[in-house]
Amino acid sequence: MNDGTIDEVAVAGARTVLTVAEQFERLKQSAGILSEAASSSDRGYFTPSEDEEVRHLLVSYWQSRNALLELVLEMKDGQHIDSNFLVGFAGALVLVDAGRFLRDEFDDRPVVRGKLNEPAPHFGIPEGLFDTVQSSLTNPAHTWHLYHATKYFDENRESLEGLVAGTVMENLPQLIERLQVATDISLANYAMLRARVQARRVVDVIKDDLLSRALYGLQKSVSSAIANRYVVHGHQPGLPDEIERQLRDLLRPGDVLIVRKEHALTNYFLPGYWPHAALYLGTLDELIAAGFGEREHVRPHWKHLLECDDDEPSRVHESMKDGVLVRSLSSPFASDAITVLRPRLELDEVFDAMARGMFHTGKSYDFDFDFSRADRLVCTEVVYRSYEGVGDIRFDLTRRAGRMTLSAEDLIGMAISGTHFDAVATYAPPEYGELKTGAGAAEVLKATAASL
Numbered sequence: 290m291n292d293g294t295i296d297e298v299a300v301a302g303a304r305t306v307l308t309v310a311e312q313f314e315r316l317k318q319s320a321g322i323l324s325e326a327a328s329s330s331d332r333g334y335f336t337p338s339e340d341e342e343v344r345h346l347l348v349s350y351w352q353s354r355n356a357l358l359e360l361v362l363e364m365k366d367g368q369h370i371d372s373n374f375l376v377g378f379a380g381a382l383v384l385v386d387a388g389r390f391l392r393d394e395f396d397d398r399p400v401v402r403g404k405l406n407e408p409a410p411h412f413g414i415p416e417g418l419f420d421t422v423q424s425s426l427t428n429p430a431h432t433w434h435l436y437h438a439t440k441y442f443d444e445n446r447e448s449l450e451g452l453v454a455g456t457v458m459e460n461l462p463q464l465i466e467r468l469q470v471a472t473d474i475s476l477a478n479y480a481m482l483r484a485r486v487q488a489r490r491v492v493d494v495i496k497d498d499l500l501s502r503a504l505y506g507l508q509k510s511v512s513s514a515i516a517n518r519y520v521v522h523g524h525q526p527g528l529p530d531e532i533e534r535q536l537r538d539l540l541r542p543g544d545v546l547i548v549r550k551e552h553a554l555t556n557y558f559l560p561g562y563w564p565h566a567a568l569y570l571g572t573l574d575e576l577i578a579a580g581f582g583e584r585e586h587v588r589p590h591w592k593h594l595l596e597c598d599d600d601e602p603s604r605v606h607e608s609m610k611d612g613v614l615v616r617s618l619s620s621p622f623a624s625d626a627i628t629v630l631r632p633r634l635e636l637d638e639v640f641d642a643m644a645r646g647m648f649h650t651g652k653s654y655d656f657d658f659d660f661s662r663a664d665r666l667v668c669t670e671v672v673y674r675s676y677e678g679v680g681d682i683r684f685d686l687t688r689r690a691g692r693m694t695l696s697a698e699d700l701i702g703m704a705i706s707g708t709h710f711d712a713v714a715t716y717a718p719p720e721y722g723e724l725k726t727g728a729g730a731a732e733v734l735k736a737t738a739a740s741l
Contacts (some may be wrong), residue, residue, distance in 0.1 A: 291303075291350075292432065292505050293451070294699070295372040295453065295456060295458065296370060296372065296373070298363065298364075298373070299312040299364075299370065299372035299373050299458065300372075300456070300457055301570070301611040302363065302376035302377075302380070302457065303356070303372075303375075303376050303379075303456075303457050303458040303461055304457060304610070304611040304612050304653075305356060305380075305610045305612075305654075306360065306376055306380045306464070306733065307460060307461075307464070308610070308611075308612065308653045308654060308656075309353045309356055309357055309380075309383060309610075309656065310379075310383050310464060311653075312349070312353050312656045312657070313350075313353060313383060313386070313387040314391075314507050315657075316346055316349060316350055316353070316387070317387075317390055319342065319346050319548060320346060320390070320391060320394050320395070321324055321394065322453065325422075327657075329490070330695070333570045335400070337403060338500045340404070342691055342702050343401070343405065343655075343691040343692065344409065344690045344691060345406045345416070345691035345692060347405055347409070347419070347690075348409070348412055348689075348690045348699055349656050349657050349658070350391070351386075351412075351414065351418075352656050352658075353656045354384060354387070354422070356610040356654075356656070357380045357381075357384050358384070359610070360380050361376075361377045361380045361381055361719060362377065364376055364377035367562070369450055371445070371448075372450055372453065372458060373433075373454035374438070374441065374453060374461070375442075375453065375458060375465070375593045376458070377438075377522075378435075378442060378465055379461045379464050379468070380437045380469035381435065381438070382435075382464075382465060382469065383464075383468065385435075386468050387467075388422065388423060388731075391423070391660065393403075398666050398677065401460075402420070405419040406418065406419045406420055408692075411689075412690070414675075425540075428637055430660065430698060431527065434625065438521065438657075439469065442462075442465060442544060443457070443542060445452070449462055450462050461627075461731070464703070466592060471697060472566070477492045478698075486570055488623075495678040496514055506596045510702075512514070520526060524551065526623050526624050526625045526629060527553060527622070527623055527624070527625075528622050528624065528625075528716065532627075532716050533726045534725055536622075536629065536714065536716075536724070537603070538626070539578065539629070539713060539714060540569055540571075540603070540629065540722055541569075541571070541631065541636075541639075541640055541727070542569065542570060542571035542575055542576070542579075542636070542640065542643065543568070543569065543571075543631070543632055543634065543636075543642065543643060544567055544568075544629050544630065544631050544632075544713065545566060545567075545569070545629070545631075545632070545639075545672055545700060545710065546566065546567045546605065546621045546627060546628075546629060546631040547565070547625060547627070547628045547629075547630065547700060547701060548563070548565050548566075548621050548624035548626065548627045548628075548698045549562060549563055549564060549565070549626040549627075550565075550623070550624050550625055551626075553623045555574065559696070559697075561696060561697065561698030561738070562698070562737045562738065563626075563697045563698055563701055563737070564697055565668050565670055565697060566669045566671070566700060567605040567606070567607035567620065567621045567622075567668065567671070568605060568606040568607070568643065568671050568672055568675060568699045569603070569604075569605050569618070569629075570594075570603075570604040570606055570615070571603065571641055572602045572603050572606070573595060573603075573606075574601045574602070574672075576594070576604070579640050581626055581640060582594070582645065584639075584640075584642070584644040584647075586644055586646075586647040586648040586650075587644050588649045589650075590615055590639030590647055590650045590737075592655070594615045597615055597616060598616075598617035598619065600620055600652040601617035601619050603618035603663040604616070604617060605617070605620060605621055606616065606643065606646055606647065606650070606671055606675075607620055607621065607654075607668065608652075608654055608666045608667060608668045608670065608671050609654065609668070610654050611647050612651065612653050612654055613651060613652045613653075613654070613666050613671060614650060614651070614653060615647075615650060625718065626718065627714075627715070627716050628701065628712065628716075628717070628733075629712075629713040629714045629728050629730075630700060630701070630703075630710040630711065630712060630713065630729065630732060631703045631710060631711050631713045632676060632679075632680075632682065632709060632710055633675075633680070633682075633709055633710065633711065633725040634679060634680045634682070635680075637645065638679055638680050640677060642675045642676050642679040643675060645675055645679075646671055646672075646674055646676075647672070647677030649663065649666055649671065649674060652664060652665055653665045653666075654666070654667065655667045655670065656686075658689070658694050659692045659693075660686055660692070660693050660694055661675065661692075661693060662697065667695060668697070669695045669697055669699075669700065670695070670696075670736050672695075672700065673695050674707075681709070683709070683711045684699075684703075685699075687699060696736070701734050702712070702738075704734065705729065705731055705734055712727075712730040713726065713727075713730060714726045714730050714732075714735055715729075715730040715733040715734055717733055717737055720721050720736070721736075722731045
């Protein structure tokens with residue numbers, strides 16, 4: 290056991306696991322409806338509306354799955370922290386449960402399975418991906434890697450529950466227990482699996498203690514479920530110090546930061562080169578001077594805004610897989626490429642817009658990418674719900690996978706065309722290894738769009 294501490298990475302991870310678990314339950318309901326439609330029809334094909342629903346289910350499933358895969362791998366940075374173990378184990382079980390549900394639901398429905406295996410070039414989905422994932426998640430060798438996690442959880446259940454009692458993580462043990470039953474993962478079931486997995490595969494797992502073996506098994510299982518093109522192990526995204534310095538000199542409150550992390554799982558199944566957006570709020574001095582904390586929707590979050598990072602004075606409003614939160618500028622700066630877009634508004638209008646957007650702080654990430662509802666927000670929706678209708682700013686939503694959405698590439702397209710936003714600066718190595726500003730920034734954005 291460890292010293293009983295819970296770090297912020299684990300807390301953020303718990304929020305992600307619980308959000309994705311809820312999302313998969315919604316997807317199960319949608320999948321069940323599609324399955325019934327397919328089984329009750331003699332057509333042998335999908336109508337256009339049904340086709341859209343299948344595509345939407347697929348994109349939402351891949352993005353939710355990728356978020357959990359990233360999360361389980363992130364837990365390696367805290368290998369001897371029980372809270373990290375709980376997050377990683379719960380995330381792995383959610384993945385297994387969702388994968389097995391879809392297999393059980395569609396394995397004997399060739400019409401649906403064929404549709405799920407269709408390529409979707411716009412989202413970077415290759416042909417046959419559904420079957421590939423299913424064979425990976427249901428492989429007995431991968432199930433064996435959950436053995437040590439199961440053993441550690443069962444032997445330390447009481448202390449683990451005590452560790453997370455009264456925190457955002459307190460629902461994880463119950464989630465793990467429920468999914469162990471749903472996925473038929475228990476210590477009793479490993480006698481058969483043990484005979485089916487060669488002993489040499491177990492030798493590599495035996496490290497210092499049971500917790501190490503548990504975490505190692507989870508990470509090995511998840512890593513083996515990822516195609517090599519998705520990740521480069523050990524890559525740490527980050528901007529060069531000189532680029533950060535130049536950006537700090539030119540950033541203004543209300544700027545939209547569009548970023549890309551190379552080799553990130555969550556880049557995939559999103560359109561374009563630029564997948565993620567964050568809204569720059571400003572430095573603490575700028576926000577205090579503007580009386581930002583006195584505004585109605587800001588007051589409940591002002592203390593966190595001031596304290597979320599003692600070493601970094603600048604703040605952003607950003608929706609990531611753990612939800613919509615105020616974060617420090619170090620979050621979008623942990624990227625390999627960045628562009629800055631500036632709204633064509635007066636500064637008082639910008640502060641009005643940012644304050645309105647703060648109403649959504651604390652909401653979950655929207656793996657459905659559905660702009661018709663506001664209880665969950667995707668990253669670009671923070672920008673949309675902050676700026677829509679402020680001044681003369683209007684956004685044209687685009688239908689993708691059956692949902693009206695706004696992508697980061699859509700925002701960049703607005704800046705390139707000079708619609709409501711201007712391109713202020715762009716850094717996109719290796720082709721553009723220095724910060725381009727003004728017209729040069731817009732030219733780089735055009736080039737990145739043309740390269741796809």
